[in-house]
Every structure is written in structure tokens, then in C-alpha cells.
Amino acid sequence: MRWILKPKPAPQKIEQLSNALGVEPIIASLLLQRGIETFxxxxxxxxxxxxxxxxxxxxxDMDKAVARIETAIASEENILIxxxxxxxxxxxxxxxxxxxxxxxxxxxxxxxxxxxEGYGISYKGIDFAADNDFSLIIALDCGIKAIDKVSxxxxxxxxxxxxxxxxxxxxxxxxxxxxxxxxxxCNYPYKELCGCGVGFKLVQALSEKRGLGMNDLLLYLDLVAxxxxxxxxxxxxxxxxxxxxxxxxINSNPRIGIKAILKQVKKETLTITDVVFIIAPRINAAxxxxxxxxxxxxxxxxxxxxxxxxxxxxEQYNSDRKxxxxxxxxxxxxxxxxxxxxxxxxxxxxxANWHKGVIGIVASRLTETYYRPTLVFTKSGEKxxxxxxxxxxxxxxxxxxxxxEHIEQFGGHKYAAGLTLFEKDFEKFKAEFEKVVSETxxxxxxxxxxxxxxxxxxxxxxxxxxxxLKQFAPFGPGNLAPVFLSQNVKDTGWGKCVGEDKxxxxxxxxxxxxxxxxxIGFGLGNKQDIACNKAPFKVVxxxxxxxxxxxxxxxxxxxxxxx
Numbered sequence: 001m002r003w004i005l006k007p008k009p010a011p012q013k014i015e016q017l018s019n020a021l022g023v024e025p026i027i028a029s030l031l032l033q034r035g036i037e038t039f040x041x042x043x044x045x046x047x048x049x050x051x052x053x054x055x056x057x058x059x060x061d062m063d064k065a066v067a068r069i070e071t072a073i074a075s076e077e078n079i080l081i082x083x084x085x086x087x088x089x090x091x092x093x094x095x096x097x098x099x100x101x102x103x104x105x106x107x108x109x110x111x112x113x114x115x116x117e118g119y120g121i122s123y124k125g126i127d128f129a130a131d132n133d134f135s136l137i138i139a140l141d142c143g144i145k146a147i148d149k150v151s152x153x154x155x156x157x158x159x160x161x162x163x164x165x166x167x168x169x170x171x172x173x174x175x176x177x178x179x180x181x182x183x184x185x186c187n188y189p190y191k192e193l194c195g196c197g198v199g200f201k202l203v204q205a206l207s208e209k210r211g212l213g214m215n216d217l218l219l220y221l222d223l224v225a226x227x228x229x230x231x232x233x234x235x236x237x238x239x240x241x242x243x244x245x246x247x248x249x250i251n252s253n254p255r256i257g258i259k260a261i262l263k264q265v266k267k268e269t270l271t272i273t274d275v276v277f278i279i280a281p282r283i284n285a286a287x288x289x290x291x292x293x294x295x296x297x298x299x300x301x302x303x304x305x306x307x308x309x310x311x312x313x314x315e316q317y318n319s320d321r322k323x324x325x326x327x328x329x330x331x332x333x334x335x336x337x338x339x340x341x342x343x344x345x346x347x348x349x350x351x352a353n354w355h356k357g358v359i360g361i362v363a364s365r366l367t368e369t370y371y372r373p374t375l376v377f378t379k380s381g382e383k384x385x386x387x388x389x390x391x392x393x394x395x396x397x398x399x400x401x402x403x404x405e406h407i408e409q410f411g412g413h414k415y416a417a418g419l420t421l422f423e424k425d426f427e428k429f430k431a432e433f434e435k436v437v438s439e440t441x442x443x444x445x446x447x448x449x450x451x452x453x454x455x456x457x458x459x460x461x462x463x464x465x466x467x468x469l470k471q472f473a474p475f476g477p478g479n480l481a482p483v484f485l486s487q488n489v490k491d492t493g494w495g496k497c498v499g500e501d502k503x504x505x506x507x508x509x510x511x512x513x514x515x516x517x518x519x520i521g522f523g524l525g526n527k528q529d530i531a532c533n534k535a536p537f538k539v540v541x542x543x544x545x546x547x548x549x550x551x552x553x554x555x556x557x558x559x560x561x562x563x
Contacts, residue, residue: 141195
């Protein structure tokens with residue numbers, strides 16, 4: 001693992017901010033590293049305010065979208081809310097459909113079948129709309145590249161409004177309105193919204209026109225926070241505000257469906273990390289293993305008993321998903337070895353029988369063993385479908401674009417994408433992808449990076465420091481939990497490997513004459529020799545709270561250690 005100590009801000013700036021806020025220099029340094037330089041900016045960071053959300057009408061085409069929906073309602077048209085089958089898509093559909101239904105009845109939802117229709121807007125979905133007299137489709141978390149599908153809908157007299165956050169291609173669909181902050185001609189100040197975030201801006205715009213305020217929309221923010229966590233978008237700017245208030249809703253008064261999921265879990269207060277690992281996989285499991293409709297039904301359910309039944313069903317899908325992704329990961333790792341591909345710059349594996357619903361998870365898992373751009377393919381109808389995952393600082397979307405002649409269709413982001421191609425092109429694509437990545441990737445990116453915010457001493461670690469660090473949350477991309485380095489640390493003789501397979505390391509550490517801290521290093525059992533040979537070592541860690549039998553103490557979550 002490569003350790004990278006982030007540059008320390010200028011001492012003068014640290015002193016100024018430290019004095020302005022009345023905080024320790026270490027806190028001022030952490031804030032400066034996050035782009036926070038003034039008292040006002042620090043106030044916005046520590047006290048996120050809904051007043052700081054941007055006007056939704058700054059988004060290109062927002063006025064057109066609102067006008068078309070108002071026309072549809074005035075003329076009693078049927079509106080179809082269409083969304084992708086993942087967490088971002090299903091939460092978006094639940095959000096917009098439940099909002100519109102609160103004052104207009106002619107609204108229905110549609111989630112494409114992952115296996116029958118695949119990602120994004122489908123001809124089958126448009127035919128469903130035409131057969132059932134829908135004249136307006138609002139697409140969420142998809143549609144930015146659906147040029148042919150939107151034209152097909154127009155021929156059938158159906159209008160489209162697109163709410164997406166994926167990168168547009170060279171041409172936009174000819175929809176009534178295309179809401180996407182990543183449009184080159186969109187001057188919306190914040191570019192990192194997720195699909196549900198774009199859907200929320202549409203709801204905000206509709207509400208403003210109806211004379212409602214933000215307080216009327218708070219009840220929808222549990223959905224938005226769930227999508228922000230699941231879609232791994234930066235938790236900065238507007239996303240930080242929306243996640244902050246969304247977590248408050250999740251922890252105080254979540255919708256009945258989320259409450260039913262949480263009944264399965266014993267946890268008092270959820271963080272964004274809990275949302276990512278507890279709520280999101282369960283919502284995702286419906287679309288992966290059965291159908292995304294089940295997730296929308298759970299998230300819009302108003303009857304508690306019904307919600308508990310939906311949640312129990314989804315819990316089963318999640319168990320099936322875990323089983324499938326574990327098995328396929330093992331098979332994929334075996335294939336890499338059988339093909340002698342351990343030393344390649346990329347992982348590209350294929351099996352016709354792998355479950356399409358979990359190939360994205362498997363791609364992520366494979367990067368834990370072979371840290372490099374990774375694609376996992378399976379059979380999907382007449383074609384092959386893949387999920388792509390990248391490594392830090394390498395743009396997999398651009399790499400796929402360079403292989404476009406062998407790809408039928410692709411879309412996504414810098415770090416995650418999806419694609420389809422014809423089986424005859426698989427080997428040519430695999431060779432070309434390896435060539436493109438080999439020629440463009442900086443070899444050091446193939447070693448995982450551990451970014452360290454600051455070097456501190458154990459004597460700096462106090463309950464007061466931790467209380468302030470907690471207020472840096474919600475954590476996520478763009479605002480990761482602070483990571484520290486301390487040198488000349490020794491284990492006090494209690495160090496040992498723990499866990500069923502003894503793969504984790506538990507140390508009681510001391511630096512000089514400082515107080516002692518317990519540290520837990522998950523998956524670091526192989527570092528026991530370094531830590532437990534009475535010699536000093538350096539350790540990288542995050543600070544966390546440990547509660548045991550009613551006693552709360554600070555402990556260190558060890559990320560890595562070296563001699």
C-alpha cells in the first residue's frame with residue numbers, strides 16, 4: 001500500500017483559521033485541506049443549512065420541465081415515472097411518484113426488468129406507456145443517451161422529461177426537458193448530484209411553484225440520503241446538506257418502508273456508512289435478484305404490516321444476493337489464475353452463467369485482490385453485458401470510449417460503468433481494453449493508495465478532538481473520515497490476532513509516555529510480526545468510539561502499519 005501524506009496547509013493560514021474558530025491547529029489544518037478557509041465557510045460546513053440549497057431553476061430546462069408537468073396535471077394526462085432498477089433509480093421513482101400522488105392521482109411507476117429490458121429506457125417501457133394511455137414519461141437516473149428511444153416515444157405521441165446525472169454523449173435526446181447538471185450548457189452550480197438528487201430538485205421546483213417551502217419536503221430526504229450514500233457521489237456542497245438532513249429523517253422519522261428494513265437491524269443511530277451497508281444493499285437486492293418494483297413498493301408503502309412483509313421478502317433476496325456474489329467472486333478469481341492473467345494491467349472475465357444482478361459487486365470484490373480496472377461479463381440475451389469498476393484516479397469511462405468500436409452500448413462515470421457488446425467482439429475488446437489501459441495508466445495507480453491527513457501524536461487524541469471530528473460527518477467521497485499517522489509506537493505486549501480465522505489484529509499501543517490506545521486492524525493479521533516484536537513501528541488509523549458494557553472509550557481503527 002502506498003502511503004501519501006497530504007500537504008500541510010500554510011502555517012499562517014492554520015493560525016488564522018484556528019484563532020477565528022477557537023479550535024486546535026489540527027482541526028484548522030483538516031478544514032483547510034477540505035477547502036474551508038473562513039469562519040463563514042466553516043459555519044456552513046459544521047451547520048449545514050437548507051437555506052444554502054441552490055434554486056432549482058438554475059438548472060438548464062427546469063422551467064420547461066415544470067411547465068410540462070403543470071400542463072399534464074391541468075389537462076388530466078396520465079404521467080409515468082420511469083427509473084433505473086438500482087438504489088438511485090428506485091429511490092428517485094419512489095420520491096417523485098409519492099410527491100406527485102400527494103396532489104394528483106393519475107401517476108404510475110415503471111422500473112425496467114434488469115434481465116428482460118436491461119439498463120435505462122426500454123422500447124418495452126414506451127410500448128407499455130402507449131398501450132396504457134400515458135402521454136408523459138419522466139425518466140429518472142437514466143435517459144441521457146436514449147436518443148432513439150425518445151424519438152420512438154415522440155412518434156407515439158409521448159413526451160419525455162429526463163432527470164439524469166450521467167455524462168451526456170455528443171447529442172442530447174429530443175425530450176421536452178433534459179435535466180442533467182453534467183450537460184455542458186448547464187450552469188447549475190453543483191455538478192455532483194445523484195439521480196435522486198436531480199429528481200429532488202424537480203420536486204423542489206414544483207413545490208416552489210405551488211407556494212410550498214423546504215419544510216414541506218423534509219420527509220423525502222430519507223430517500224435522497226440513501227441514494228447519495230449508495231451511488232457513492234461526493235458528500236460535498238448540496239449533497240452534504242441533503243445527506244445531513246436525510247440522516248436526521250432516517251434516525252427520527254423514516255418512511256414506513258425504511259423503518260421495516262431497520263427492524264431487521266439492531267442499530268440506534270445510523271451514519272451514512274450504515275446507509276451504504278445496511279439500507280442500500282437491501283433496496284438493491286430487489287432489482288438484482290427479482291425486480292426493482294419490489295423496492296419501489298417497499299419505499300412507497302403506507303401500511304406498516306404490508307411494509308414488514310415487503311421487507312422480509314427483500315431480506316431473502318439480499319441473502320440470495322450475498323450467496324451469489326460470493327460464489328461468482330471465487331469462480332472469477334479461479335479464472336484469472338487458470339488463464340495466467342495475474343500480471344495483467346486489467347481484469348476482464350466472462351461466464352455465460354453468472355448472475356447479471358451481482359456482476360457489479362463481483363467487479364468491486366475483484367479489485368480487492370487484483371487492484372486494477374476490472375470488467376465482469378455475463379450473457380444477457382443475444383449479447384454480453386458487463387459492469388466495470390476502476391481504481392482511484394483512473395477514468396474507466398474514457399478507457400471504454402477508446403474501445404468504442406468493439407462496444408455496442410456503454411455509459412456511466414469515471415469509476416463505474418456498464419456496457420454491452422456482441423459475443424463475437426469479446427476477445428477483440430478484451431485485448432483492446434488491456435492495450436488502452438496499459439498505454440494510459442500510471443503504473444503507480446495499480447498499488448492501492450492510503451491518503452493520510454496529518455501526522456499527530458497520541459497525546460493529541462482527546463475526547464474534545466473526537467467530539468469535533470464527529471461533526472465533520474457525514475463522511476464520504478470528497479469528505480472522508482480523517483486519517484492520521486503516528487510514529488515510534490509500540491505494542492504494550494497485549495497484541496494478538498483475533499477473529500474466527502485470526503485475520504484481524506488487536507493491539508494495545510503506546511507512544512512514549514502517552515496514554516494507551518486499543519487499535520483494531522481488520523484484515524491486518526499478517527502484520528503481527530511488525531507490531532509485536534517489541535520494536536517501534538508507525539501506524540495509520542482513524543479515531544473512533546468503542547462502547548463496551550456501557551463504557552465509551554476512544555479506540556483506533558488501524559488502516560496499515562510499517563516498521
